[in-house]
Amino acid sequence: MMRRSRERTGSCTGFSSRWPIRERMLLRELAITAALLFFASAALAEELPTPASLEPAVRFWTRVYTEVDSHSGLIHDAENLGVVYQTVHFPEDLNYRGRDQRTEQAKREIRAILLELANGKRDGVSGDEERVLAQWPANVSDATLSQAADNVRFQAGLCDRFRAGLVRSGMWRPFVERALAERGVPPQLVALPHVESSYNPKAYSRVGAAGMWQFMRSTGRLFLRIDNVVDERLDPYVSSEAAARLLARNRDLTGTWPLAITAYNHGVGGMQRASRTLGTTDIGEIARRYRSPSFGFASRNFYASFLAASRIDREPTRYFGAITLEAPTQYTEIHLPWYTPASALARALGVELSVLQEHNPALRPAVWTGGKHLPRDYALRLPQNAITRPVDEVLASVPASSRLAEQYRDRFHKVRRGETISKIARSYGVRETDLAAANNLDARSHRRLRVGQVLVLPDRGARARTVEVAVRGVEPRDVDVADVGVATAKPERTASESYRVRRGDTLALIAKRYGTTESDLVRINSLRNRHKLSIGQRLRVPTSEPVEVASAESAVPDIAPEGTAKPEASTAETAATTPAQTASATATAPSPQADTQRAPTPATAPVPVPMPQPTVTSTSAPAVVPPRAPAPAPEPPAAVALATAPPPAPAVPAPTAPAAAEPAAASNEGASRPDPSDYSVHGDRVTVEPDETLGHFADWLEVRAADLRKLNKIRYGKPVVIGQQLKLDFSHVSPDEFEQRRLEYHQSMQDEFFEAFQVTGTEQHQLEAGESLWYLAQRKYRVPVWLLRQYNPDLDFAALTPGAQTPDQS
Incomplete structure (x- = not known):
């Protein structure tokens, strides 16, 4: 039987009309200030409308954020958020399994009542049935109630977390507001981290989104450095600048701020498809009418939840009473001219290692456990009152033996059939939890290791060499690259073994796996064309077990990787091409320009700064180089160009990371990704995307490629074309399983590219005839075709015309 219960609000609001006169006067002053701010931002408010159709959803999320705490939740209708059947309360000591059981029981009771009412019952209803029926109009149809039985949903309360986020926001709010203003983003977007993470920079979601702005790895790597040494998603300052850039870019590509905000969750490509499908940019219409497997509850409600958070953020005292925001920390930045153990720098500074760790959350656990060094050129932050002497004196006191020229090299393991995370950990003598943390694997990912997946081993690789850097009692700017004497010696390679080329392999990736160079592979295999490999081809490779590859900070090989294997399967399938070209569209990786040692950013004496101001640099020519010490990422223009991005190696969550973030919709099915390609199935058809062949589709469907040719009337030897519609056979595999396999293929291919290369520049390109x-x-x-598409999601590459060019961005 459904139990009635009154909502518990005291833990979130705490407002009383019997406050002292002084506090009421303060509230009145705050209300006047809020009113002035409201009128001052009237023009911007027009860009952030609240459609009438979304008002019930905005009220629902306002209730979730201000009235129902995390030990409670609402049973409601997933389509009509104005229909709330019941508030469920949980004992504070009840575990997640117990919560789930109670939630499912409450949902079952509501479903049973709705189905009973859907049979036409209107007379002699029980008290519970009357309360459920009262949520609907008096003339509600039986069909509507029957459909409602399938839409019963539970939403956890968030008011205590929202209130805590309001308090926390004071530490970063001034910086966030400046970052948004510099990119022309409406100031109301300062409320977005409330929706994403409750302003928690340590938050992780169940699907791998991280930090205050909840960047997924795939999206974050466009603007941030993400590897097993540094994950800038966890830095509230750097990630705020990245979020501002992403939001501004979304606005340029979608045309409206409501679509840009929703694209933050659902992706630009997804919102462009929604707008094209319905022929409108009205977010109210899209939220109400658009249907797509990927446009789920979270994406559909993202803009409404943001509007609710923005209202609360503007008038917090109306909902929570008096709130004191935490004050921003005044920082001093230290730029390291070399690599060094974190413990060595902590001793030189005279601070506990935990203090360094607390104020530099982007540095991953390996840095603090000694598995990796502090990166060269990294801007470390410390509170001003924690540094008692000039920074140049601190750096001079670091022992010469701790001033290192290189990072510890990464070691990798490629998953083989039958291996588990625990078995791999035992074989290398490391802890399972450390191995999982080094590869951003949660409990669910443990069970889904795939054959061929490359894991980073959480131990040290090759020892680093020391480097002499003179740090004298002079201006630190006198320290330049000439002071760093680094000689890179190649190890002797004598033994070799045989390697069989697999689909998707490139000479660059094979060289990376075995810690060698392309030129070595070309030489020992007498290859005439380094750009052409065949599936099944045998190559001699230097013996190396386990795989050892330089990390992002390691020295760059003499020969930069270039070339992409062209799939030559036994079925003679060729990678998807463009309509204007029948050759393979699988782009070769670029030949990098000569890489030179970058001068370390000089250390500076302590200078009080209210907030750190990371610099943004840009370069005009497109260049892709193997990953090395990261450089700040320039703004990606929406043109036929590349945007700077550091290479995304596996992100490493802190072992003591807090519970998963609770986004507004408590779901991440619409988590934003930068890839604008549509990998979903429409009926029994799909659109061919770059780097796909009939052989791929046959593998994913578990059918023969010849059968797909026959089904689509494609003659033998003719390649599929990017943008071509294919009819598929789902007799062996479901559409959902097919989509999952297809997406994993593209994600794996893109991840491997970014592990081997770093995009270092952008360039506008105006199309000419014949291109x-x-x-x-x-x-x-x-460069790969998919990389061009990621940075030009608004262009229709199937219909390129001479002279086409998108406007440059500042």
Whole structure:
């Protein structure tokens, strides 16, 4: 039987009309200030409308954020958020399993009542049935109630977390407001971290989103450095600048702020498809009418939840009473001219290691456990009152033996059939939890290791060499690259073994796996064309077990990787091409420009700064180089160009990370990703995307490629074309399983690319007669087709015309 219960609000509001006169006067002053701010931002408010159709949803999320705490929740209708059947309360000591059981029981009771009412019952209803029926209009139809039985949903309360987020927000709010203003983003977007993480920079979601702004790895790597040494998603300052850039870019590509905000959750490509499908940019219409498997509850309600958070953020005292925001920390930045153990710098500073760790959350656990060094050129932050002497004196006191020229090299393991995370950990003598943390694996990911997946081993690789850097009692700017004497010696390689080329392999990736160079592989295998490998081809490779590859800070190989294997399966399938070109569209990786040692950013004497101001640099020519010490990422223009991005190696969550973040919709099915490609199935058809062949589709469907040719009337030897519609056979695999396999293939391919290369620049390109997507990717810029598409999601590459060019961004 459904139990009635009154909502518990005292833990979140605490407002009383019997406050002392002084506090009421303060509230009145705050109300006047809020009113002035409201009128001052009237013009911007027009860009952030609240459609009438979304008002019930905005009220629902306001209730979730201000009235129901995390030990409670609402049973409601998933389509009509104005229909709330019941508030469920949980004992504070009840575990998640117990909560789930009570939640499911309450949902079952509501469903049973709705089905009974859907049979036409209106007379002699029980008290519970009357309360459920009262949520609907008096003339509600039986069909509506029957459908409602399938839409019963539970939403956890968030008011205590929202209130805590309001308090925390004071530490970063001034910086966030400046970052948004610099990019022309409406100031109301300062409320977005409330929706994403409750302003918690340590938050992780169940699907791998991290930090205050909840960047997914795939999206974050466009603007941030994400690897097993540094994960800038966890830095509230750097990630705030990245979020401002992403939001501004979303606005340029979607045309409206409501769509740009929703794209933060659902992706730009997804919102562009929604707008094209319905022929409108009205977010109210899209939220109400658009249907897509990927446009779930979270995406559909993202804009409404943001509007609710923005209202509360503007008038917090109305909902929570008096709130004192935490004050911003005044920091001093220290730029390291070399690599060094964190413990060595902590001793030189005279602070506990935990103090360094607390104020530099982007540095991953390996840095603090000694598995990795503090990165060279990294801007460390410490509170001003924690540093008692000039920084140049601190650096001079670091022992010469701790001033290192290199990072510890990463070691990798490639998953083989039958291996588990525990078995791999035992084989290398490391802890399972450390191995999982080094690869951003949660409990669910443990059970889903795939054959061929590359794992970072959480132990030390090759020892680093020391480097002499003179730190004298002079201006630190006198320290330049000439002071760093680094000689890179190649290890002797004598033994070799045989390697069989697999689908998706490139010479660059094979060289990376075995810690060698392409030139060595070309030499020992007498290859005539380094750009052409065949599936099944045998190569001699230097013996190396386990795989050892330089990390992002390691020295760059003499020969930069270039070339992409062209799939030559036994079925003679060729990678998807553009309509204007029948050759493979799988772009080769570019030949990097000569890489030189970058001068370390000089250390500076303590200078009081209210907030750190990370610099943004840019370069005009497109260049892709193997990963090394990261450089700040320039703004990606929405043109036929590349945008700077550090290479995304596996992100490492802190072992003591807090519970998963509770986003507004308590779901992440719409987590934003930068890839604008549509990998979903529409009926029994799909659109061919770059780097796909009939062989791929056959593998994912567990059918023969010849059968797909026959089904689509494609003659033997003719390749599939990017943008081509294919009819598929789902007799062996479900559409959902097919989509999952297809997405994993593309994600794996893109991850491997960014592990091997770093995009270092952007360039506008105006199309000329005769140019095709294949030409731009394969010949002119020598980058993967999918990379061009990620930074130009608004362009229709199947219909490129001479003279086409998107406007440059500042």
